[in-house]
Each structure stands twice: as structure tokens, then as C-alpha cells.
Amino acid sequence: MVMLPPLVFLKLEEYLSRDLPYKLSQDDVFITSGCTQAIDVALAMLARPRANILLPRPGFPIYELCAKFRNLEVRYFDLLPENGWEIDLDAVESLADENTVALVVINPGNPCGNVYSYLHLMKIAETAKKLGILVIADEVYGHLAFGSKPFVPMGVFGSIVPVLTLGSLSKRWIVPGWRLGWFVTTDPSGSFKDPKIIERFKKYFDILGGPATFIQAAVPTILEQTDESFFKKTLNSLKNSSDICYDWINEIPCIDSSHRPEGSMAMMVKLNLSLLEDISDDIDFCFKLAREESVILLPGTAVGLKNWLRITFAADASSIEEAFKRIKCFYLRHAKTQSQTIVDL
16 A cells, blocks of 8 residues: 555644544544545444444435445434434434444435534434444535535534544545545544554555545645635535525426525435326336436435435536426426326325
């Protein structure tokens, strides 16, 4: 493995410490080939016989894939759309047992477009502490919050419960192909400071391929010299695009979203099949939409929520407008007549 330049670690530590009430050290930060590798490492480190992990539904499918590969049992807790996609903490408590190793929190939310409040994150930390498990904080969309709630890193609550923070350059800096991420022990109480645990982390990373060296070399400049106006422009663009999505959704009767997106780059909308004549489910909807209108949406089934749709708004406004015009045409083509709807009711 190529040794990473110490300056990369130093600048990442400084960057990730900015929003925390404590300072990270070099032993806390590990660099990965994108956030996907960080996810795999986290689950590999936690795997043991009969262990289980708690994942959000809807969520990011890579977690289930990595968990099953590592023989970790997956248990799903629901996110509550009526509460802004907050975690059902009662369900978390009922699912956990003596073999539960971690709870995954994705904030800002993928695929829901939500941002958790400081209070909700504190409740998550307190619940995890009560259950004796750590929190895996997926913050790949960190700082991409454009609603009323600011982004709060889960590591802020590291003194309550140990947190493994995962992130990457790809989203905030809009460089998805660069494959540079991080795996960070945000744990000021020292739960991960056991020499055996640190050594296990280091040895595991020693056998993994790291990011490309020219990208490593660019990191200090990226972190130090990206102008604040770049981030503001990105947030303004995402907010504008998400508002266009939300307004159009209200114009198409067969899809519904009760909450405007507040962060990340995607949102979930509910599909009302009772208004459609020849659509059987979300997968059928997406296949026919792609074939007839050349618009691609992700069926909710892919992220754990049947008969919902994941819509990304990480596109220019004109493309989003055109896509929704086509979705509306698709709806009108497949809509039931009023008499058919009355009969079904």
C-alpha cells in the first residue's frame, strides 16, 4: 500500500474537526477509495458470529449488500415520512438485542432528502447509548443542507455514544468519480482507543488499495482553497431544483410528497396506483416511463419502499422541467377515467 502523505491526514483532521466540539487526531482518520469502501470497512470491522446491524428503510442498498457479504444479519427500522423521515426510535429499541453491533444513520438523507435536527440526532445518540451500540454516521451528503435545519455532524454527540463517521469528496465538491472518502472514529471518550482496536483498523487498511495518489495530493488545496461561493452556488442550485420538483409533483395527481426536500440530492415520492389504469407497481411504472418517455426514475422497491419513487434533483432546471412535463404526459396517458376511479373506490 502506498503511504498517504501526512499533509492529507492533517488537512482532513482540520476540516472534519471544524464542526465538532473537540479536535480529531491522526489516529482517528483513515482515507478510503470513496465512501463505499468506508461502508465495507465499517461493516467488516463489526462482523462477528450472530451479529446484527440496524439499517434504515428506505436507505442506501450498499449497506445490505456489504452486510450480507460479511454475514451480518440485517434488521430494518422505518423512517417516518409523516415526521420528516425521522427515525422510528421505538422500533430501533424493539429490534436491538445483545447481538446488535450498530445503528446506521444517513444524514442528510439519501434517498429521502431530509435533514435531521440537533434534537433528533441527540435522541438517536441517547438511544444508541441505552442499547450499548455504536452509530455509523453516513455523511456523504454532509453540508448539503438548504432548508430550515442546518447540517449537524453526528460526531457532535461522540461523547454520548461512539460514532464511526463516513464521508467523501464526491457530493459536496461535485466530483463523483474521484473516489476519495474517509472513515473517522469520532469518539472523544476513547472507546476506540484500545490499542487492539486501533491496530486492527490500521492492519485492515494496510491491505486495502487507497485512493489515487494524484487525488491525495490535491486534497489539501481542495479543502483549504475552495471558495465559499462555490458551496453557496451548489446549495442554491440544489434548492432551486428541489423546489421545481416539489411544485411539479403537486401538479401530477398520481405522485405525492408531503415534505419539501431539505438536503442531499434526491427525494422520495409516494405513488398512487389507484389513479392509474394499467400500472401494477413502482417497478412497472418506472419501466414503462423509461420506455415511453425516456425518463428514468428509481423504483422505491430498490431502496426498501415499495410503490414509492426516488427522484433525483441533481440536474439543471431545464432538464428537470422537461422530465416532469414528460411524467405528466405519462400520467395522463395511463390515468383512469373518473368513472373507473369511482368504481374502484
